[in-house]
Amino acid sequence: MSVIWYECKVKYTKRYETGEQKVTTDTYLLDAVSYTEAEARISEEMTAYTSEDFRIMNIKLANFSEVHPFENSDCWFKSKVSLVALDEESGKEKKTNMYLLVQANDVKEAFENTTKAMENTMGDYSIPAITESPILDVFPYFSEEEEKLEKANVIDKDENLNEEVLEETETS
Structure with missing residues (x-):
């Protein structure tokens, strides 16, 4: 069964270590079977995360095929991976794009982690783009x-x- 990922934007008052408070909108990623479940889950996660009031500003489907967390990494990066297949009728190469969310500390490490995530892929692929994602945290579903x-x-x-x-x- 494939996982459906939802990007949730949440607006709340964030307290910094300096004691300063600032209203911020942060993006989180979670898997759920519907928008309703995504809303319930992000509400549950945010209630555990902050004692302040918060508003869910937006929930949308994310186009990630896979999510790969790596230890000792701070940021999330969106890696575009182009799978290369040969079209037997025309004899031309055909590229199909998929997106991975990979945790890393910088773009170079994100490239290395994307390569690690793709190790078991049998076909040819290329990594044409890696961009830093606004996602702060990922909440996978656990039964x-x-x-x-x-x-x-x-x-x-x-x-x-x-x-x-x-x-x-x-x-x-």
Whole structure:
């Protein structure tokens, strides 16, 4: 089943570390099955994120085929990937474009991460454009079972890390 991504623009009063407050409109991405679910989910996410009042200014379908988060990255980049196929009738190459949302710190890293995301692609492709996206955060859908599994993985990683630290301490 393919994922439907929605871009949501939310206007709210943002508090900065300096104590300054400013009304801002930020863009978030989430997957949902309908506009109604997208509205409910962004409302839920924003309620957890800010105690201030907020307004959902816009919800629209996003044209991302895939979303690829990478650790230790701050920004989201929109990568245009052109898949190249040979048209058997005419014998000419035909390009089909798709868009990936890739997390990175700069354009060079976004190119590298896009290449990593496309590693398992069998056909030829090119990356004609990468632009920084206004998206601040991505909220993928997790079912209750997936959330439990995700939390278990985090707990398991923490326990493994604690065991490694304990072993290192004991050998020192």
